[in-house]
Every structure is written in structure tokens, then in C-alpha cells.
Amino acid sequence: MKRKRFSKPFIWLTTAVGAVVCALSVHSLPFGKLDLRFALLAAVTVIISSRISIQIPRINTNTTVADTFIFMTMLLYGGEAAVLVAAAEGLSSGLRISKTPRIVSFAFAATAVSTFITTRVVEFFFGPTTQLLDSDFSHAFFALSVIALVQYFANTVIVAIGISLKDDKPIWQTWSNYCHWVSITYLAGAAAAGTVTAISGKAGLYAVMGAMPVIFVIYLTYNKYLDDIKASAKKSELAERARAEAEYARAESERKRAELAEEHVEAQNKHIEELERIKKDLEDSREHFRHAAFHDSLTGLPNRSLLTDQLKLSIELARNSGDHMFSVLFLDLDRFKNINDSLGHAAGDSLLIEMAARLESCLRPSDAIARLGGDEFAILLDGLRSREEAVRVAERIQEEVARPFSLGGSEVYTTTSIGINICSGYYDNPEDILRDADTAMYHAKENGKARYELFDTRMHANAVAKLQLENDLRRALENDEFVVAYQPIVSLKSGKIAGFETLVRWHHPIRGLVGPNDFVPLAEETGLIVDIDTYVLNESCRQMREWVLEAVEEPSLTVSVNLSSKHFVGQDLIRRVRQALNDSGLESKYLKLEITESAVMDCAETAASLLKQLRELGIQLSIDDFGTGYSSLSYLHRFPVNTLKIDRSFVTRMAKGENTEIVRTIVTLASNLGMTVVAEGVETYEQHHLLREMNCEYGQGYFFCKPVDAAKASSLLAQANGLSSSSHSHLLQGVEQIPPTMDELAA
Numbered sequence: 001m002k003r004k005r006f007s008k009p010f011i012w013l014t015t016a017v018g019a020v021v022c023a024l025s026v027h028s029l030p031f032g033k034l035d036l037r038f039a040l041l042a043a044v045t046v047i048i049s050s051r052i053s054i055q056i057p058r059i060n061t062n063t064t065v066a067d068t069f070i071f072m073t074m075l076l077y078g079g080e081a082a083v084l085v086a087a088a089e090g091l092s093s094g095l096r097i098s099k100t101p102r103i104v105s106f107a108f109a110a111t112a113v114s115t116f117i118t119t120r121v122v123e124f125f126f127g128p129t130t131q132l133l134d135s136d137f138s139h140a141f142f143a144l145s146v147i148a149l150v151q152y153f154a155n156t157v158i159v160a161i162g163i164s165l166k167d168d169k170p171i172w173q174t175w176s177n178y179c180h181w182v183s184i185t186y187l188a189g190a191a192a193a194g195t196v197t198a199i200s201g202k203a204g205l206y207a208v209m210g211a212m213p214v215i216f217v218i219y220l221t222y223n224k225y226l227d228d229i230k231a232s233a234k235k236s237e238l239a240e241r242a243r244a245e246a247e248y249a250r251a252e253s254e255r256k257r258a259e260l261a262e263e264h265v266e267a268q269n270k271h272i273e274e275l276e277r278i279k280k281d282l283e284d285s286r287e288h289f290r291h292a293a294f295h296d297s298l299t300g301l302p303n304r305s306l307l308t309d310q311l312k313l314s315i316e317l318a319r320n321s322g323d324h325m326f327s328v329l330f331l332d333l334d335r336f337k338n339i340n341d342s343l344g345h346a347a348g349d350s351l352l353i354e355m356a357a358r359l360e361s362c363l364r365p366s367d368a369i370a371r372l373g374g375d376e377f378a379i380l381l382d383g384l385r386s387r388e389e390a391v392r393v394a395e396r397i398q399e400e401v402a403r404p405f406s407l408g409g410s411e412v413y414t415t416t417s418i419g420i421n422i423c424s425g426y427y428d429n430p431e432d433i434l435r436d437a438d439t440a441m442y443h444a445k446e447n448g449k450a451r452y453e454l455f456d457t458r459m460h461a462n463a464v465a466k467l468q469l470e471n472d473l474r475r476a477l478e479n480d481e482f483v484v485a486y487q488p489i490v491s492l493k494s495g496k497i498a499g500f501e502t503l504v505r506w507h508h509p510i511r512g513l514v515g516p517n518d519f520v521p522l523a524e525e526t527g528l529i530v531d532i533d534t535y536v537l538n539e540s541c542r543q544m545r546e547w548v549l550e551a552v553e554e555p556s557l558t559v560s561v562n563l564s565s566k567h568f569v570g571q572d573l574i575r576r577v578r579q580a581l582n583d584s585g586l587e588s589k590y591l592k593l594e595i596t597e598s599a600v601m602d603c604a605e606t607a608a609s610l611l612k613q614l615r616e617l618g619i620q621l622s623i624d625d626f627g628t629g630y631s632s633l634s635y636l637h638r639f640p641v642n643t644l645k646i647d648r649s650f651v652t653r654m655a656k657g658e659n660t661e662i663v664r665t666i667v668t669l670a671s672n673l674g675m676t677v678v679a680e681g682v683e684t685y686e687q688h689h690l691l692r693e694m695n696c697e698y699g700q701g702y703f704f705c706k707p708v709d710a711a712k713a714s715s716l717l718a719q720a721n722g723l724s725s726s727s728h729s730h731l732l733q734g735v736e737q738i739p740p741t742m743d744e745l746a747a
Contacts, residue, residue: 007165011106014158018109021116022087025080038077045069046088066093067189068196070115071147074129075197079119082129087112106162114154121150133198140194148190152183296371298349299356304434307370307378311430314382318424326382327390330419330437331359331397333375334449339412347407351414358400362393378434387422387454394418394452415450417441422454439463470526472508473519477531481507484539485707488716489560489678489700492692497717499558499592501700502540503707504532529564534576537561541584541591543710547717548590557717558620560592565599568606574613581617588618592643596624600639608638615640622678627666637673644670648681648701654690667694 045066066089074082087108094107122129122143132143160175167174259266294306302310311328318324333355340348352375359369359377368380381390397418404411419440427433440455442463447453476482486500506514523529544559567573581588593614600607600623611621622643623636627650646666650659663679670677679691682701691699708716 004165004168007162008102010162010165011102014113014162015105015109018087018105018112021083021109021112025083025112025116029080029084030078033077034081038073038081041069041073041076042085042088045073045085046092067151067186068192071144071151071190071193072197074115074119074122074147075132075193076130078128078130079116079123082119083112083115086115110155110158110162114151114158117154118147118151122147133194144190144194145187148186149183151190152186299353299371301356301360301377302368302370304370304372304378307368307372307380308430310368310380311433314380314423315427315430315433317382318427324424325384325386326380326423327384327387328421328423328433328437329379329381329390329394329397329452330421330434330441331377331379331416332441332445333401334415334417334445336375336414339407339414343407343410343412347410347412350407351405351412354405355401358403359397362396362400372434378437384422390420390422391452391454394420398450398452417444417449418452419444420452420454466522469519470522473506473523473526473528476506476508477528477535479509481509482532482535483507483709484536484543485709486543486559486713487700487707488705488713489698490704492688492696492699498556498698499560500713501560501594502536502562504536505707524564524566527566530566530572533562533564533567534580537576537580538583541580541586544590545584545586547714548586550714555590558590558592560594560622562594562624563599565596568599568610573610574617577614577617577619589620592620592622594622594624594645597626611639611641625680627662641675643676643678645678645680645700646696651679651681651687651691651701652683654687660690663691663696664694667696671695 070082070086070089073085090111091104091108093111094104097107098104119129122132125146126132126139126143129147133140135143156175160171163169164171164174294303294309295301296303314324314326318326333351336348336351339351352371355375355377356369356371359379363369363379364381366382368382370378370380372378379393381393384390398416401414401416404413406412419437419442421433421437421440423433436455436459439459440453443459444451444453453459483505485503485505487503488497489499489501490496491498504516504520506519508514520529523532540559540561544557547557548555563573567576577591577593580586581591595607595611600611614621620642621640622645623639623641624645625647626644627647644666646663650663650666653659654663667677676698677696678698678700679687679696680700682688682691682699682703684703687701688699688703705716
């Protein structure tokens with residue numbers, strides 16, 4: 001893994017150097033010397049020559065005509081022309097073997113760089129490459145050998161480095177495996193180039209090109225010769241096999257004659273052998289069912305039952321020996337459902353099989369592994385000397401799982417979350433051990449996935465408390481324990497209330513007021529948030545209808561209701577909204593729905609469709625917590641949104657000189673898109689002043705009012721709309737508020 005991280009940087013560095021080499025060659029290219037013969041030679045090199053390979057007998061390698069034509073270009077037109085032809089040939093070859101830009105660019109660059117190095121070395125020792133064949137034979141032969149060897153070492157070293165980094169193996173080992181015998185192809189190519197170039201000097205290059213059909217005929221004849229050799233070898237092999245079969249038949253005949261001779265002995269033992277066979281069959285049948293009962297049919301690993309038996313032995317050892325330590329690792333693949341949904345269950349099964357093999361490779365002979373079901377695995381590490389041993393195994397597993405899986409020709413990446421339970425003599429049954437390891441695994445998932453967590457007793461207590469809270473949460477819906485609070489949204493210019501955001505509060509019969517941060521995430525996880533949101537929606541519409549009826553003139557208020565991202569998974573949202581409006585009698589123009597930026601971006605296509613349907617109902621839409629979800633502007637303009645709400649984290653730090661420009665940018669963006677802006681978390685006069693200077697239209701926060709119940713909101717509404725903007729900081733005088741939650745106080 002240490003070398004592998006340098007693979008991509010090396011490829012792009014080689015590509016950059018190749019581009020520079022080509023640029024230098026173009027700059028220095030003697031255009032005046034290039035003629036139609038050069039164009040013909042380059043075309044043959046790029047289009048035809050690299051596709052023709054000749055097998056070298058007894059050596060598992062091929063030589064291509066491409067090297068010969070590149071060397072010919074070097075000898076006839078110089079190094080710069082050879083570099084450009086080599087680069088073009090490398091690009092053509094790269095495109096033929098792969099469509100990956102990284103591989104194609106590396107093939108182009110490696111060929112160009114190695115050819116550039118070759119020309120520079122040869123020119124340094126022998127002078128211009130176009131004059132090499134003008135000297136005597138020995139001098140020309142030596143120069144051609146140097147060309148072949150320099151090109152061989154330059155090209156193979158670059159390729160070997162790239163392969164060794166990708167495979168995380170030593171460079172020398174890679175070079176030996178892939179490049180050791182390739183030198184003969186370069187020597188053959190250089191010799192051919194020298195010969196053809198010498199001939200072209202006398203007969204002309206066009207004559208050589210005219211002889212190409214003859215060369216191809218010879219090439220095809222040679223391949224036919226090799227095919228004949230293979231056919232002869234095949235015939236010899238078939239003949240040898242026939243002789244072996246005849247020998248086997250003869251031996252079988254002899255054996256049968258011997259059996260007939262001993263028939264009277266076999267008759268006596270036949271009954272005994274039959275009994276032995278039946279006994280063996282019964283033992284095999286028992287073994288088959290025993291294996292099936294204790295092993296997973298897909299991966300062949302032990303299942304939960306067999307692991308439970310092994311855990312019982314470990315528990316007994318720990319109970320009888322005070323220093324015996326063992327550990328259970330509980331593993332769950334991250335985002336495994338995505339692989340099943342996108343590639344199919346067959347690919348998911350293949351991934352699980354490969355996963356099982358990789359996990360086994362990380363373990364000691366004394367360790368045990370089991371598949372518990374789905375994408376869950378458990379590992380028993382017995383006889384540990386320290387807790388760190390279990391941690392090292394977990395780290396080794398995560399490194400192994402992080403490598404790509406090949407599924408049906410596609411590379412798939414996944415990670416795993418691991419819970420580690422270190423055990424000694426305080427457990428009585430295996431299920432408690434697995435339960436606690438499972439609890440630690442869920443903590444790993446909640447803390448970001450692709451990590452491990454060690455179990456401690458607090459995790460179990462939290463899990464029990466979470467289960468109790470979930471049960472209470474389900475009863476809360478039945479017992480009407482939820483109430484709706486209203487926080488005003490105020491015009492920063494007039495100081496009047498422009499609307500209310502509704503917030504849910506839970507009055508637990510024993511625990512009292514439970515903060516949203518304590519129950520909303522759990523409601524999201526269990527799916528109860530949909531019913532809670534529906535309750536808030538219905539109550540908000542009913543209350544807003546009362547305010548409309550009580551108003552002397554038609555109010556310009558809106559009531560804003562938050563929606564969970566869970567509503568964008570099902571198809572029930574539109575029906576619930578219509579039902580709330582119909583039951584309350586509220587016109588849709590008074591209702592505004594708030595959706596968090598991250599919820600919209602997680603399912604952008606589905607969200608865009610649902611938001612469009614909501615706007616067609618006449619409902620206003622608002623993006624909540626804007627600036628925290630990393631939304632794409634290319635998506636934002638597609639959403640039929642009326643309002644952007646600036647997240648309180650940006651507003652809070654404005655007074656310290658932080659985030660001011662971010663807030664100003666959001667205000668400007670909303671204005672350009674024809675949207676209004678609401679700043680959340682306004683708590684000080686300075687924040688209010690800065691927002692007004694930026695032309696932010698609305699604000700919401702403790703500076704104006706904390707959340708209040710419906711009765712107090714009605715009283716506040718009656719008082720506030722008559723106040724000026726200079727006195728809106730005193731909106732709450734004489735109005736009792738709902739006590740802030742612990743989350744609000746902490747904020």
C-alpha cells in the first residue's frame with residue numbers, strides 16, 4: 001500500500017514529461033526535410049505496424065514492426081520526428097487496449113519519453129542519427145545496438161515502475177517478470193530498421209514501401225509455419241494420448257482378468273464390503289447434514305450456530321483461567337445495499353464470497369470466522385496477549401477490504417465497520433458477546449463508517465436507553481405528547497412578523513421536555529419522523545386557518561413546516577399535504593414547506609419532481625440550513641424554491657468578522673435567482689444591523705423571539721404588527737414564552 005499511493009502521481013508526471021518532450025520536438029522539428037515519404041512512413045507506423053506482431057519461438061514474447069518503423073524514422077528524419085511518430089503510435093496503441101484516459105496518456109508518454117532519451121544518448125555519442133549509416137559497418141552496427149538497448153532500458157524501466165507502483169511490488173521484481181526477455185525484440189527491430197534504411201538509400205523508400213505486400217506475405221507464411229508446427233505438436237499429443245489410453249485399456253483388461261481369477265474370494269467378502277459401503281454412505285450422509293447445519297451455503301464459512309459453540313469453549317477457558325483473553329469482531333459492509341440495487345444480487349453474492357476469502361487471509365490458524373447473515377460477519381480471536389492484537393487485526397481487515405473488488409468486469413469499492421468486544425471471564429453466554437460486539441459496530445457506523453470501535457459498558461447502557469426512548473417515542477404519537485411551538489420570522493425593515501416556523505416539542509410524562517436533538521435523529525432512523533411531521537403539518541395548518549379567520553384584513557403571513565428527507569423516499573408526501581389543507585380549510589398560499597439543503601441534494605432528481613408538484617398546489621418552498629449541504633448551483637436553479645434560509649452557523653460568527661462575505665454572497669445569489677432570504681439564529685443587535693445592511697429581508701432568532709405556544713403566538717402577533725422597526729427588540733415584553741430546550745440554550 002505504501003507504493004500504490006504513488007501510482008497515479010507517477011502516471012500523470014510521466015504524461016506531463018511526455019507532453020513537454022513532444023512540445024520540444026515540435027519546436028525543433030525540421031519541417032523543411034519532411035516530405036510525402038515521411039507522411040507515408042508515419043501513417044504505416046501508427047495505423048498498421050503496431051498491429052502486426054511476430055512470435056519468437058521458444059520465448060513467450062512477440063516483436064512488433066512498430067519499433068522497426070520508429071527506428072527507421074530516427075535514421076531517416078532525425079530524433080524529433082521519431083519522438084512524434086513514437087508518441088502517435090503509443091497513443092494509437094493505448095486507445096486500442098484501453099479507453100481509460102490515464103492508461104492511454106501513459107502509453108503515449110512512455111513511448112515518447114523513451115524515444116526522446118534514446119535520440120539524445122545516440123546523438124551525444126555518435127552525432128546526428130540521420131548520418132549513422134554513412135560510416136563503416138562496425139560503427140553502424142554498434143550505433144544500432146546502442147539505439148536498441150537504450151530504447152529497451154528506457155521504455156521497460158518506465159513501464160516497470162508504473163506496474164510496480166500499481167501492484168505494490170518491487171521494481172526489480174516487476175522488471176524481471178515483464179521485461180527481461182523483451183530486449184531481443186528491440187535488437188531485432190533496430191537491425192531490421194538499419195537494413196531497410198540502407199536498402200531505401202539505394203532503392204528508395206518508395207521501393208521499400210512497395211515491397212510491403214511481400215513482407216506481409218512472408219509474415220503470413222511465417223505464422224502459417226508456426227500454426228503447422230502447433231498442429232504437428234497437437235497430432236503428436238493426440239497420438240501420445242492414444243497410446244496412453246491403449247496402455248490403460250490393456251492394464252484394465254489385465255486387472256479384470258485378475259479379478260475374475262479372484263472372483264471366488266470376492267464372493268466371500270462381498271457381503272462384508274456391502275455392509276462397509278452402506279456404513280460409509282451413512283457416515284457421509286451424516287457429515288453432509290452436519291456441515292449444512294453449521295456452515296453458510298454461499299461462502300462455506302461456519303454459521304452462527306458453529307460460532308456459538310466455539311464461543312462457549314472460549315467462555316469456559318476464560319472462566320477457568322484468569323488470564324485467558326479473547327475477542328469477537330463484528331463486521332458489517334458499508335453501503336452493501338447500494339451494490340445489490342445497482343449491480344444485482346448475483347454481484348452482491350460474488351462480493352460476499354470474495355469478502356469471506358479476504359477475511360480468512362487476515363486471520364491466524366487458531367482464529368475462527370463465521371457469516372451471521374446478509375453482509376454481517378463475526379471473527380473469534382482466541383488466546384490474545386493484549387487488546388492491541390485485536391485492533392491490529394481490525395486494521396489489517398480494513399486495509400484488505402479497501403482494495404477494489406472485481407465484479408463482472410467492474411471495479412467496486414467498499415468499506416467495513418467493525419465492532420470489537422474484548423472478553424475475559426465476565427460473560428456467561430455467547431449471545432451477550434455478539435450483542436455487545438454488534439453494539440460497538442453500530443457505534444462505528446454512526447461515527448462515520450469505515451472504522452472500528454471498541455465496546456465498553458456505556459455503549460450497552462446507551463443502547464438500552466435508546467431502545468426505551470424508541471418505545472416511548474412510539475407511545476408519544478398515540479398519547480398526544482407532542483406539541484407545536486411557533487417562532488416568528490420578522491421583516492428586518494418593518495419589524496413586523498411575516499410568518500412563523502413551527503417546531504415540534506415532546507413533553508415526556510416522566511422525563512419532561514425532551515430536546516429535538518434527543519429524539520429527532522432516532523425518529524429519522526426508525527421512520528417515525530414521517531408521522532411526527534404529519535402531526536405538525538396538520539396542527540400548523542389548523543392554527544394558521546384560525547389566524548386567517550381572526551384577522552381583520554387578509555394577512556400576508558405564512559406558516560413554515562419542516563419536512564424530513566424521509567418524505568422524498570416514498571410517494572405519500574403530496575397526499576399528506578393535500579389532506580392537511582383539505583382538513584383545515586387553509587388556502588395553500590399560507591403554507592410554506594422547509595426542506596434541508598442536504599435532503600434535497602441527496603435525492604436531487606426525486607426532490608425536483610416532488611417540489612414541482614408542491615408548487616403546482618400553490619405551496620411556497622424554502623431551502624433550510626442553506627450553505628451547509630454543498631449544493632450544486634446547477635441543481636439549485638432547477639428547484640422551484642421561494643426562499644433560502646441562511647444557516648445559523650454562518651450568522652452566529654458574523655460579529656467576529658467571520659462568514660460575513662459568505663452571508664452576503666448568499667443574499668446576492670438569492671436576489672439574482674428571484675428568491676427571498678431568511679437569516680436564522682439572529683441573536684444580537686450587531687448581527688441584525690449587518691443583515692439589514694446586506695439587504696437581507698427576514699430574520700429569525702432569539703433577538704426577536706424564542707419559540708412560543710399557539711396562544712402566546714396569537715398574542716405576540718396582535719402586538720408585534722403595530723410596532724416600528726426601531727422597537728422590535730422589545731417584541732416579547734409582557735408575553736410569556738415556552739422555555740428553551742437544552743439544545744437551544746447550548747446554541
